Amino acid sequence: MYIFFLLLSFSDAISKPLIFDTSSGNNRRQLNITDLAATMSKQLRDAIISLHAFTGCDSTSCFAGKDKLKALKMLQGDQDHQDTFSRIGTLETISGQDMQLI
Numbered sequence: 001m002y003i004f005f006l007l008l009s010f011s012d013a014i015s016k017p018l019i020f021d022t023s024s025g026n027n028r029r030q031l032n033i034t035d036l037a038a039t040m041s042k043q044l045r046d047a048i049i050s051l052h053a054f055t056g057c058d059s060t061s062c063f064a065g066k067d068k069l070k071a072l073k074m075l076q077g078d079q080d081h082q083d084t085f086s087r088i089g090t091l092e093t094i095s096g097q098d099m100q101l102i
């Protein structure tokens with residue numbers, strides 16, 4: 001999952017079409033990262049990486065009883081949280097104020 005978020009965030013820097021080939025059991029899917037990235041702002045794509053780290057590693061599908069999809073939907077509709085999560089992804093330490101915001 002982390003690779004998926006990295007591809008989304010850095011898709012601008014890669015001038016070739018990006019396809020993410022994923023499977024679970026017999027279910028194989030190809031996601032067009034280039035297409036998907038075009039539907040999101042750069043800030044949202046950067047914020048998603050921080051949100052993914054904040055809500056736990058790949059083997060954790062939920063955080064505090066809320067699934068990651070719910071967290072992602074919240075992020076899409078909330079400019080303040082997009083600002084905060086995209087900012088903390090660029091910092092070595094998180095300020096007390098940002099800790100409170102997240």
Ligand SMILES: *[C@@H]1O[C@H](CO)[C@@H](O)[C@H](O)[C@H]1NC(C)=O
Pocket residue numbers: 017018019032033034035
């Ligand atoms: C993925 O999306 C890009 C941009 O819309 C498009 O050029 C490309 O053909 C698509 N690739 C596939 C395999 O669908």
